[in-house]
Amino acid sequence: MLLEINHNETETVVLVGCQFEQDDLAFDHSMEELKSLVETAKGQVVGSITQKRQKPEPSTYIGKGKVDELQALLDEKDVDTIIFNDELSPSQIRNVHTRTKKTVIDRTQLILDIFAARARSREGKLQVELAQLSYLLPRLAGQGLALSRQGGGIGSKGPGETQLESDRRHIRRRMDEIKHQLEAVVSHRQRYRERRKQNDAFQVAIVGYTNAGKSTILNRLAEVETLEENQLFATLDPTTRQFNLPSGMNILLSDTVGFIQDLPTTLVAAFRSTLEELQGANVLLHVVDSSNPDYEQHERTVKELIQELDAENIPRLVVYNKSEIKTEQFIPSHDEDSIEISAYDEEDLKSLKEAIEDKLMEQMTEYHVLLKAEEGSLLSRCRESTVIKKQEWNEETEHYEILGYVLPDTALGHELAIRSIIEPKIAVEE
Missing domain, CATH: 3.30.1370 (Ribosomal Protein S8; Chain: A, domain 1)
Structure with a gap:
């Protein structure tokens, strides 16, 4: 079981990032996204350290001089946690923790922490726990204080102290138990998909970068209320609703977990059964936030993950959302069928329904x-x-x-x- 932990106080965080081959703009967007992730995890960023390097320093990820600079910043501010904008090795986490005496976590653990906080269904909680244990297993040896914490704080939601300090055999046993339980869920989901197909159910799956407005579009089209928040990963558990096209045809609309750049591979593996909903869809609605300055990178990230999930051959309609606040630099891609909308505009929603119907008719x-x-x-x-x-x-x-x-x-x-x-x-x- 996952530990449910409430933050009584806002945790203060310093961000650390290394710029390798990215251009300045892409790196800045990546650091801004990390800040948004921290805010989603109820943390407060009080400072940041960045460095340009050819490759990471094997022992501490950043160079010795930057570690000294980091220590000076920690001495100046009251900081609880250091968060790196990359996945660190166990020795790198241990070495930075030894030098700073602060909690050190990486981007992967931060994302896992957010998923743990937002999982509501039994399946979601099992999937997150499996992802966390997959992440922790190679990091058990020599972690010391960095992983033996209990209580609140970013990076501490999850399997709990007993699992973190168990031997590898116990962790693997628990992972096998979770996989066995998830197999039953996957089997049930597969039977449900087959039943929908027998009933001639037509399915449209909404995919997109986190916070692109997928849940808002589902709510407006299906006229239902699911969680809508201006936060990363507001939706974790998949939702399926019915709605009617302009012709009167009844179809199923499924919301999915949001994607993100460098989504931890352990999460992609754990959520594969949920994301396989995409493979059973007749059409994918790829929602893109046209108000985000980094929308092109977001669009590429989602396309890559769709390909990784073997769903690239499913017909797609790109929905450029938030047209009322789109950036001045926004230019829609002409590689695929697309439409620009505001999810809050009734005429735009009507146009979207017509576009979905046209896309479906291509297969009929x-x-x-x-x-x-x-x-x-x-x-x-x-x-x-x-x-x-x-x-x-x-x-x-x-x-x-x-x-x-x-x-x-x-x-x-x-x-x-x-x-x-x-x-x-x-x-x-x-």
């Missing part, structure tokens, strides 16, 4: 059927699970004449293909 085939009055059940399925372009009642023949688009590889698609008139007599209205 046309059908044209005549339905008798007593075939109300089939007519209802057509309305809910297909995009109807024309529906007319013929008084003379007492038939409904339906022209629309359906997914060909569904049960309904096969049924309508058998009954479809070969040459449609009704032109699709633009």
Whole structure:
């Protein structure tokens, strides 16, 4: 079980970053993002140390002179924790802690800490604990004071003292237990996905960088209320809701955990079962925050993770969100289908629904059927699970004449293909 820890006081933090091959702007954005992560973890940044280097110093990550500069800054300010903008080796954490006598954590542990604080479902908590234990396992030896803390503070949410100070065999045993429990969850999720497919459910998955506005878009489209916060990783547990397209077709919309640059590999592995929801989607909505100066890097990061999750072949619609406050430098990419919106503008949401419908229709085939009055059940399925372009009642023949688009590889698609008139007599209205 994860420890639930409440911060009674704001923890003061000094940030440390090394600029290797990035340009100045990319490095500045990275440090700003680290500051936002600290604020999300309820910490307060009181100073920062940066250095340009060819490669990290093996013993302390930053050079000896910068360690002295860091010590001077710590003496000047009342600091609880030092946070590095990179993943550190166990010896680097130990050496900096020995020199400064302060708690030292890296970017990976900070992100794990935020996930631990925000996990609500049993599956989410298990996934985070698995990621934390995977991170801690190679760091058990020689950690000393750096990892034997209890109580509040950034980087201390998680498996707890008993697990941190157990031997490797105990940690591995606990990891095996978690994996076994998650297998049951994955099996249940797989059965749920198969059932949705049998029911001709059409799924759209929302992906994007953390704090891009994914939950806001889900709330506005599905007219529901899930957590919306102007914070990184406000949503951790996935949410699926229903909503109707302009044609009346009913689809499922799934929100997913936000991505971030240098997302810890242990987290990607632990959340793979959740992120596999993407693979079952018919369309991905890639939400990009057009108000963020580093939106291009965010867009690239998400594309790389989509590729890593073997979901790059799923049709995508790029949604440039927050158009009302977009940066002056913003230029939309023309490599993929895209739309600019504000999630708070009703006309923009209407345009987004139409764009989603157009994207879905690219995967559909046309059908044209005549339905008798007593075939109300089939007519209802057509309305809910297909995009109807024309529906007319013929008084003379007492038939409904339906022209629309359906997914060909569904049960309904096969049924309508058998009954479809070969040459449609009704032109699709633009």
